[in-house]
Structures are given as C-alpha cells and as structure tokens.
Amino acid sequence: MRYKIYNEDAYKIIKKLKNENVNINHIITDPPYLISKDNNFYTMKNKRQGIDFGEWDKTFDLFSWIKPYSEILDKNGSMIIFCSYRYISYLINTLEANGLITKDILEWKKTNPMPRNTRRRYVQDTEFAIWAVKKGAKWIFNKPDDIPYLRSTFTTSTVLGKERTKHPTQKSLVLLKEIIKIHTNENDVILDPFMGSGTTGIAALELQRKFYGIEIEKDYYKIAEKRFQNVITTLI
Structure with missing residues (x-):
C-alpha cells in the first residue's frame, strides 16, 4: 500500500483505523485554524474579501482529535500540527496530556504574504507548527x-x-517536502486526518513515504484524489 484516503469524518473513522490495527509513524496535519471572520478590509484602498474560509473553519473541534490519534501513533512517533499563534499553548497542553512532548515550534515564513493595511498593522507573513514526539521516543x-x-x-x-x-x-x-525530509524516513507511514487538497500526501509519496489521508469535505477530497492519481502515474 502506497496510500489510502478516506472521504470521512476524522473523528468517526478513528474507530475503524483502530479496529484495523493501523500503526502510524507520524501525523503531519494542517487542521482548521478557527480564525475565519467577516472582514472586507475597509481600511485598504482596494477592497479584498474577508478572511472567511467557510463554516468548517468556524465550528471545528481543534483539540479532542489528539487523544484518539495519539493511540495509533508508533512508540517512536511524532506529530507536526500547523496552527494559529492563538492556539499554540492550548495545543501543547493537549499534546502533553496525551503522552507527547513538544520539542520545537516551526515557522513558515512566506515570501509573498497576503497584504493588509501596512500603516496600521504588521504584515502577517508567518504561520506556525508544533513538533511533538511520543514520550521516550527515539525521534527522527x-x-x-x-x-x-x-x-x-x-x-x-x-x-x-x-x-x-x-x-x-x-x-x-516545497514546505511540506522539507519538513518530511527532516522528520521522517523513507517507507515511514504518515497520516493527515485533515488532508484538505492532499499536499502532505503528495509530498510523502514523492519522497517514498506511505500515506493515510482523511478529508470530510467532498469537494476537497475529490481534488486530493485526482492529485494522488496524477502523482502515482508519474512515480510508476
């Protein structure tokens, strides 16, 4: 198996993964940030649509998935979770309450960030990810x-x-491939419970890793499915 993807709710399908004794080496995921809001950037000369990604970014349960998924993580496993700066400490507390130790905070520095009113705010050019490993792990x-x-x-x-x-x-x-090179080895199994359009999985396959992906939104799942089919064709 090179990859397996599901158009399912990550909170529900975890039972199936446990029943199938799925063992994961690493979880690398970009869950909803819970930052959507109505905002038409009225202070900018050229109006832009607000930071509203959809209902999935407004009502998501950001924390309780960590416990069940930590239970299928290998004893030497790791998690890398992208998140808003607003939730870093809360996610760390949840990880450490479930048998993981936070090693570092990663930064993604964007060379072309979304503009905002530069006379009144800093340009937001950075996103964050938490790197945590199982207690006692021989981490990569x-x-x-x-x-x-x-x-x-x-x-x-x-x-x-x-x-x-x-x-x-x-x-x-490019970002995901750099992270995967550093924190995983070839043939490791990577899981993304909130895979969106599948970028983590594409990076994993191109680097000779194996991948499980879960995405609840049908449209995004179809995008990911097509991307996987295309990349597998190029790897044959």
Missing part, C-alpha cells in the same frame, strides 16, 4: 550534514501556478 531528525545547525524557520512562497487548487488554505508542496 535528519539534519543535512552540510548545515552546521538547522533553524526551525522554513521560507517559501505561498502556493502559486499549476500547484494552486481551490482550497483556500493550501500549504506549499
């Missing part, structure tokens, strides 16, 4: 030999060109 950290010390900042553009799908919070393939 593949530091390149030609770099004396590795910073936790990853600098890329947001998604552009042919890579862009209609998913509003799609992550960069």
Whole structure:
C-alpha cells in the first residue's frame, strides 16, 4: 500500500483505523485554524474579501482529535500540527496530556504574504507548527550534514501556478517536502486526518513515504484524489 484516503469524518473513522490495527509513524496535519471572520478590509484602498474560509473553519473541534490519534501513533512517533499563534499553548497542553512532548515550534515564513493595511498593522507573513514526539521516543531528525545547525524557520512562497487548487488554505508542496525530509524516513507511514487538497500526501509519496489521508469535505477530497492519481502515474 502506497496510500489510502478516506472521504470521512476524522473523528468517526478513528474507530475503524483502530479496529484495523493501523500503526502510524507520524501525523503531519494542517487542521482548521478557527480564525475565519467577516472582514472586507475597509481600511485598504482596494477592497479584498474577508478572511472567511467557510463554516468548517468556524465550528471545528481543534483539540479532542489528539487523544484518539495519539493511540495509533508508533512508540517512536511524532506529530507536526500547523496552527494559529492563538492556539499554540492550548495545543501543547493537549499534546502533553496525551503522552507527547513538544520539542520545537516551526515557522513558515512566506515570501509573498497576503497584504493588509501596512500603516496600521504588521504584515502577517508567518504561520506556525508544533513538533511533538511520543514520550521516550527515539525521534527522527535528519539534519543535512552540510548545515552546521538547522533553524526551525522554513521560507517559501505561498502556493502559486499549476500547484494552486481551490482550497483556500493550501500549504506549499516545497514546505511540506522539507519538513518530511527532516522528520521522517523513507517507507515511514504518515497520516493527515485533515488532508484538505492532499499536499502532505503528495509530498510523502514523492519522497517514498506511505500515506493515510482523511478529508470530510467532498469537494476537497475529490481534488486530493485526482492529485494522488496524477502523482502515482508519474512515480510508476
């Protein structure tokens, strides 16, 4: 099995994964940030649509998925969870209440961030991810030999060109590949319970990892499904 994806609710399908004795090496995921709001950027000269990604980003349960998914994580496993700065401490508390230890906070620095009123606010060019490992884990950290010390900042553009799908919070393939190279090994099994358009899985497959993905929204699942079919064709 190179990959397996489900158009399901991650909170419900976990029972099936447990019954099938699925064992995961790493969870790398970008769940909803709970930051959507009505905002037409009235203070900007050129009006832009507000930061409203949809209902899925307004009512999502951000924390209680961690406990059941930590139970299918390998003893040397890790989690990397993208999140808003608003929830970093809450997610760390939840992770550490469920047998994981936070090692570092990763930063994604965007070279082309979304503009805002620069006379009144800082440009928001950074997103964050929490890296945590199982207690007692022999965790993976593949530091390149030609770099004396590795910073936790990853600098890329947001998604552009042919890579862009209609998913509003799609992550960069370059970003995910860099993270996967450092924190996983070939043939490891990576799970994304909230896979969106499937970027984590595409990165995993291109780097010879295996992948499980779950996405509740049918439209996004179909986008991911097509992307997986295309990448498998190129890897054959």
